[in-house]
Amino acid sequence: MQKFNKVIIASFSILLLLSSCSPSIEKAPVEVMYFLLIDRFVDGNPDNNAGSNPGSYEPYDGINPEALKQYQGGDLLGVTKSLDSLKAMGITMIWISPFIDNSNTDYVGWWPYHGYHPIDFYKVDEHFGTLGELKLLVEAAHGMQMKVIFDMPFNQTAADHPWINEESKKNWFHMDETGEPYAITDWQNQEQIERGELHGLPDLAQEREEVANYLFEVSKYWIDETGCDGFRLDAVKHAPISFWRDYTKRIKAFAGADFLLLGEVFWGEAWRIEPYDDVGFDYLFDIPGYYAIRNTFNKGAGIGDFSKFYELNGQNLPNTSFATLIDNHDVPRFNVGLEDNAWKKQMLALGWLMTSPGLPVIYSGTEIGMKGYSVSDVSGESQDYLNRLPYPKNFTLEQVLQKKQFIELTRLRNEHPALSGGDFKELYKDWSVYAYVRTGEDENVMVCLNNAGTQEFISIPFPQGVDMSEIHKIYGEAVVRTEEGDLLFRLPANTMSAWKFEGEISENMPKWVAFTNRLSADYQLKELFYIDVEKDINQFQIAGDFSNWVAGDFPTRRQGDSLFIEVPLKPGSYQYKFILNGNTWIADPHAADFSIDPYGGKNSILTVN
Ligand SMILES: [Ca+2]
Ligand SMILES: [Ca+2]
Ligand SMILES: [Ca+2]
Structure with missing residues (x-):
């Protein structure tokens, strides 16, 4: 049998933490966001695949990864055609990669299929479709009560943007004292991070009024034309904070308070994100949380470290709501480095995402366990493209079953608002087991994660006033039994389970402190x-x-x-x-x-x- 008695044994030292270390939960709509790279998702119109340059398109045959440096045919029409299946998956919001017209040539061997090399901010890239098709996507999504978030790359332009050769636009880009652009070499130097060239691309000088105004006008144009629901702003830490403060204020004034602004400040430490805490974004990506999730659920680090990350987020960023993630297009997929139990581990990590505060953001392919790769798997100068494989046209039986399991998780999130907006309180944690309660207006949800590869057994004392016969399991395979006023949990290996119950938990919470390893010596x-x-x-x-x-x-x-x-x-x-x-x-x-x-x-x- 599995050694699930490990936790019961009296010599085990148990940490009880009943602190409330949740991030801010002021904004907590019930939403699940899905992020897709337009080019890698679904090809709704093969006629546009080659764009204006036949050399830009090379379908991936599943063998030669070099083809992944080129366009794969996905487009806006493909997203529109997939809305039904996204809706059925419990997705409420779609973030699409930049559709803005990209350079029509490759950049050191790479085509800008990802959308981050703009050449005309006012045009839709010819590979992705037309303005009409973009409008159709937003309209169709709205018809299904789904939101569409545009990705705005405002840090840089394509290397061959026409402004590069325009005398009047010369000061629209950052240069050093000698009038030359320079690369970021010191990643501790914020001035360099803002003014140096990222990946060698011309770096926009957003502190100049005409540049800031231009980017604001571009934003207004897309909002006016399409009625989109928000922007994901790329590379926020690479432009001055003063620009963002002004930009977010102007956008909100123009588009309304509900227009969603999600900023990408890609730092793994909460203290480095702190300067952006009150800049005006609705959400910032939880990159510290991403690393914590990876360390704990992929690499087996302890729950204590994991929990500490969230405490730091709360301390450093009291005003920030987080968009949470287990991976995205800029990092290896979550499953990299995991073998047989990759899917179970990923479901556990997603389980955390779907039961913790924040806006869960799911990278396309996650729901079907799409495999990711590290640099060491295939020789190459970047791992990015290996984690951006085309979405499969047909699913294997395994993927069909995985998607069903994924849907159970989004359903859990969507059907229990306490998981989005409820208060967060830790109940129990040891090396591998984590239990917490989300306290909502109408119900409480208790969640128990077991990150061990073995079955585990824990007990938690329950507060007086909660009728334990009214505790209902809403997710997972764990078994609970009551014993002398305690709840004893049997937690299968690498699983999450959740229960709902009613009661005035906040009032009773202090009584829960009486956690002891109450089992006697014999x-x-x-x-x-x-x-x-x-x-x-x-x-x-x-x-x-x-x-x-x-x-x-x-x-x-x-x-x-x-x-x-x-x-x-x-x-x-x-x-x-x-x-x-x-x-x-x-x-x-x-x-x-x-x-x-x-x-x-x-x-x-x-x-x-
Ligand atoms: Ca196409
Ligand atoms: Ca183009
Ligand atoms: Ca910059």
Whole structure:
């Protein structure tokens, strides 16, 4: 069996933290955002694939990654045609990569399929479609109560933007004292970060009034033409804060307070994002949280570190609402480095995203477990394009099933507003298990994450006044049973589960502090076995070398979908079997190891340390 007794053992030291360390939750609409690269998503019109240069298009054959440096055919019409399936997936908001007209040549071998090399801010790129098709997308999305967020790249232009050769536009770009552009070499120097060239691209001087006005007029144009619902602003830390302060104010004044502004300040440390806390964006990306999620759910770091990240976010950025993510187009996909359990781990990370404060942003392909790559997987100068594979035209059976599981998560988020807007309180954390409550207006949702590759078992005391019979599981496979006023959780490996209940939890919360490892010393040697109930099982017994292979008189109980049996065992190695209905001997399906018995069957093996 799995060693889920590990947490129960009295020597285990348990941290109880009941602090409320949530980020600001003032703005908490029930939304799930989906981010897609237009070129990599769905091809709605093959006629535009080559754009104005046939050399720009090279469909990826699944083998040669070099083709990923070129356009793949996705377009705005493809997004519009996919709205039904996005809606069915629980998506309420779509962030599309920049559609603004990009350079018509490659840039050191790379085509600007991603959209971040603008050549005409007032045009739709010919690969992606027409202004009419852009309007159609927004209109169709609105007809389905979905929002569309445009990606605005305002830090730089394409290397061959016509302004480069215009004398009157010379001071629209940042130069050094000698009148030459320069690269960012010191990433601690904010002036360089703002004025140096990113990826060698001409760097706009947003502190100049005419440049700021131009970018504002461009923004107004797209809002006026399309009625879009917001902007995702690219490379925010690479333009002056004074520009953003002014820009956000002007956009809100023009488009209204509800027009969403999401800023990309790509720093992994909360203190470095702090200067942007009150600049006027509705949301900033939670890059510190991204790293925490990656470290904990991909690399196995402890929950304590994980939780600390969020505490720091709250301390450094009290006014910020976060757009949360497990990955995006600029980093390796979440599953890079994970093997067999990649999907389970990803679902766990997404489970956190869907039950924690913030605006969850899902990178296209996540819902079907699209594989990502690290630089070491394929030789190449950048890993970006390897994490931007074209979205599959047809799903495998596995992907169909994965998408169904993903939908269960968005449904959980969308059907329980406490998960978006509720207060966040930690209930319990140890190395691998994290439990918290989201306290909403009408209901409370309790969530338990088990980041261990083994089944774990924890107990949490419940406050007086909460009727435990009214606790309903709304997600996951964990089993809860009550014992002397405590809730005992059996948490399957690498899973999340959630329950809802009513009650005045905020009032009662201080009483929860009484978390103790309440199990007495003799409990230390008890092992808990269980079997999931199948039909026709009415008696569950165990026999092994610890009982001379006689069905022992051990306490059993039924809870939820499982039957439990408790056996006192001293440290050592044991062989055993389960006995069902007094006569059917079977191996423990959850055993960590097995041996062959004298009759050719299987004995389960358990080692108690
Ligand atoms: Ca196309
Ligand atoms: Ca173009
Ligand atoms: Ca800049």
